[in-house]
Amino acid sequence: MTAVNHADLPPASDAVVAHVEPDAATAPGPTDVSMETIVELCKRRGLVFQGSEIYGGLRGAWDYGPLGVALKDNVKEAWKRAMLQLRGDIVALDAAILMHPRVWEASGHVEGFTDPLVECRNCHQRFRADHLEPGEAGVVVCPSCGGVEFTEPKAFNLMFRTFVGPTEDTSSQVWLRPETAQGMFVDFSHVQLTSRRKVPFGIAQVGKSFRNEITPRNFIFRVREFEQMEMEFFVRPGTDDAWHDYWIAERWNWYVGLGMRPENLRIRDHGADELSHYAKATVDVEYRFPFAWSELEGIANRTDFDLRRHGELSGRDLSYYDQARDERYLPYVIEPAAGVDRSALAFLVDAYRDEQVRAASGRMERRTVLRLHHALAPVKVAVLPLSRNDRLVPTAREVGDLVKPRWMSQYDDAGSIGKRYRRQDEAGTPFCVTVDFQTVESDRGVTVRDRDTMAQERVSIDRLVGYLDERLQLR
Ligand code: ATP
Numbered sequence: 001m002t003a004v005n006h007a008d009l010p011p012a013s014d015a016v017v018a019h020v021e022p023d024a025a026t027a028p029g030p031t032d033v034s035m036e037t038i039v040e041l042c043k044r045r046g047l048v049f050q051g052s053e054i055y056g057g058l059r060g061a062w063d064y065g066p067l068g069v070a071l072k073d074n075v076k077e078a079w080k081r082a083m084l085q086l087r088g089d090i091v092a093l094d095a096a097i098l099m100h101p102r103v104w105e106a107s108g109h110v111e112g113f114t115d116p117l118v119e120c121r122n123c124h125q126r127f128r129a130d131h132l133e134p135g136e137a138g139v140v141v142c143p144s145c146g147g148v149e150f151t152e153p154k155a156f157n158l159m160f161r162t163f164v165g166p167t168e169d170t171s172s173q174v175w176l177r178p179e180t181a182q183g184m185f186v187d188f189s190h191v192q193l194t195s196r197r198k199v200p201f202g203i204a205q206v207g208k209s210f211r212n213e214i215t216p217r218n219f220i221f222r223v224r225e226f227e228q229m230e231m232e233f234f235v236r237p238g239t240d241d242a243w244h245d246y247w248i249a250e251r252w253n254w255y256v257g258l259g260m261r262p263e264n265l266r267i268r269d270h271g272a273d274e275l276s277h278y279a280k281a282t283v284d285v286e287y288r289f290p291f292a293w294s295e296l297e298g299i300a301n302r303t304d305f306d307l308r309r310h311g312e313l314s315g316r317d318l319s320y321y322d323q324a325r326d327e328r329y330l331p332y333v334i335e336p337a338a339g340v341d342r343s344a345l346a347f348l349v350d351a352y353r354d355e356q357v358r359a360a361s362g363r364m365e366r367r368t369v370l371r372l373h374h375a376l377a378p379v380k381v382a383v384l385p386l387s388r389n390d391r392l393v394p395t396a397r398e399v400g401d402l403v404k405p406r407w408m409s410q411y412d413d414a415g416s417i418g419k420r421y422r423r424q425d426e427a428g429t430p431f432c433v434t435v436d437f438q439t440v441e442s443d444r445g446v447t448v449r450d451r452d453t454m455a456q457e458r459v460s461i462d463r464l465v466g467y468l469d470e471r472l473q474l475r
Pocket of ligand 1: 179211213220221222223224226228295296297298337338339340341342343
């Protein structure tokens with residue numbers, strides 16, 4: 001008998017993960033903030049707003065403005081850091097959005113990537129049947145007109161279709177990818193061989209996906225064009241359950257490590273009736289959004305389904321030769337699949353606070369603050385000259401130039417200093433640096449204000465970069 005090599009099993013984890021049953025209640029209970037408030041803040045501050053707004057907007061399509069781009073980039077960077085930089089067993093991929101149409105036959109999307117569509121017989125609006133809930137009388141009511149009669153559910157394929165080249169017929173038809181995962185499967189052997197990886201190892205990708213959702217809703221939670229952060233982790237069959245548990249704990253730790261409050265997170269196991277055709281087991285990482293506990297990320301054990309299907313349809317052998325065991329097999333796959341937009345929304349909701357604080361005048365005032373993890377904050381440091389006085393400007397610019405090469409910063413000289421602090425609080429900027437007359441007349445010091453404690457400290461310009469470096473937690 002050959003000795004069993006356990007080296008391909010995951011390390012033990014001590015994460016405290018909150019599991020709930022498949023049918024756990026979705027009512028979120030009281031939350032710190034409503035969706036209306038978040039949407040309004042995002043619009044007012046130019047974080048995220050309706051796409052094509054001047055033409056009346058396009059449903060399910062949202063645009064990210066300057067602060068939103070930075071927030072989204074920071075979410076992606078944090079994910080890539082955790083997946084790629086801090087580990088040695090995952091490699092990156094950027095596959096094309098347009099893929100050979102047979103990819104989606106093999107994956108099961110052409111046949112099965114559908115939602116049940118019903119139409120209200122009165123107003124002819126269309127809805128996802130599983131999103132319509134019976135009202136108090138046990139009757140399903142049309143959310144648009146109040147009608148109670150619907151057509152029978154029809155399977156509606158969520159993939160967007162387009163054509164390559166000048167002819168528009170079935171031979172030139174392709175799909176916009178509804179998930180990034182298939183790139184990792186069709187490129188599996190090539191990436192494994194060229195990066196000389198041994199199972200267990202992973203391939204990670206961040207990129208746009210498209211789904212023709214019947215009812216896009218809840219702001220950037222359910223949209224038609226979105227970004228995913230997906231990782232396919234290839235393991236030896238038989239070790240898959242242990243790796244599944246491992247990745248559930250890792251992903252939980254990622255959200256909590258970025259400041260998400262654990263009481264707003266839970267892991268919901270999928271019931272047998274809910275499992276996708278490819279999955280042996282799946283859990284959803286759910287967040288307590290103001291509208292409901294809802295999925296942030298799915299973590300599935302996809303078995304060897306995808307590699308097997310692509311092997312069958314392409315005629316290529318996608319199996320893996322395990323040298324140490326002298327065995328050839330199709331690896332099983334554990335897939336943590338997260339949404340960038342949903343994560344950004346959850347981080348915003350979680351960070352939002354409406355606080356009563358004592359102003360310099362002694363009066364109590366309201367402030368809105370985003371207590372974002374420093375790594376996620378769009379702007380890390382704001383440089384604020386006390387006024388636009390000519391004597392302050394050169395030194396304030398000098399301070400701005402010191403900070404700029406190291407961190408995303410903003411130079412803001414418009415309005416009263418109190419207003420500017422509030423503006424930065426609302427954007428989640430961890431530190432404000434104020435240049436005043438004392439700076440230029442006597443001490444060459446600046447006042448550094450901490451977003452969370454609102455404490456202010458006098459720091460000499462010479463020490464400023466080191467001071468901020470010590471306090472900014474960028475990971
Ligand atoms: P849902 O059940 O909410 O439709 P799903 O289970 O179909 O989501 P997956 O296929 O597991 O979603 O996709 C992985 C992740 O991609 C989701 O957890 C989510 O974060 C993100 N995602 C999926 N669909 C959308 C969408 N329409 N808008 C924004 N993000 C999405």
